[in-house]
Amino acid sequence: MSRMRDDDLIIRTARVQDERQLADLNRAEWSVLSDVGPRPAEGTGVFDRRHPPEQYLLALLGAQVVGYVRQVPPTPLAVNTHVRQIQGLAVDGSVRGRGIGRALVEAACAAARAEGARRITLRVLGHNAPARRLYERCGFRVEGLLSEEFLIDGRYVDDVWMARRLDG
Template sequence: MHEEDLIIRPALSEDEKELSELNRAAWSWLSDVAPQPPEGEPVFDERHTPDQFRLAVLGGRIVGYVRVVPPTPLASNRHVRQIQGLAVDSSVRGRGLGRALVEAACTAAREDGARRITLRVLGHNAPARRLYEACGFAVEGSLTEEFLIDGHYVDDIWMARRLTD
């Protein structure tokens, strides 16, 4: 991949079908706590709107996304954003797209006035944890055996990154 080939852009409502296909294809017990979404299940709804998503587009095809939202509707928490979804097509993994999406999420959060960005990652998801650490996130907490996934108890790891100097 040449960096100039990669476009990171906001999602549009017309991206729904392609995004739904990517979401289903990228699903894994390594990263997801719910069963695989059925074919054709929409990604966008009243709680998941296109403005929350940044897409990675390579060769005109959506190959990844990150979703960034305020973690709560509270005014006292308005300075924080949370990554609530990151996916990269398996055919392009290992080329820096995940990192580009995480950095795009941080930039968007900072431009929106956030001072911090947080996320939750499953304890057994070592590739994602390495990616987030490489992007400056640090573990701030852990909920031991929070999920029972595919017959195994899995920790829920909370990570965060400061967006101000």
């Protein structure tokens, strides 16, 4: 597989006009390995009042959306405004292994830090070894585990909580 040049990849905030490409990627990359909800239906959008474009960072190669990460405050409470949470990450299977996932995670961490966050958290399914390895390489550590939290495809799966400090 060819290595990506740094100038090939653009990471930027999503725009309303990106919704179709983002929705197509989200639907194409849906998997029981990473998702607890049902596969998004054909023609289903991504953006709504709770999921505005500014919550998403997109990875683009040329004009093609090849990945995204969604980073948000975990609650509306003032007492944890210092925390952000990754609530979605996907990379097009045709470009995996080129550092795009790591670039998206690092961009989400940088954006969270710029917003004043000291910590960033996420939840990952216990059987999703590739995602867990990615997060560990990006400095996330397991902080908790809800054993057999989900029943997916007839199998009980753990919900793993991971976090990374951003202030040092």
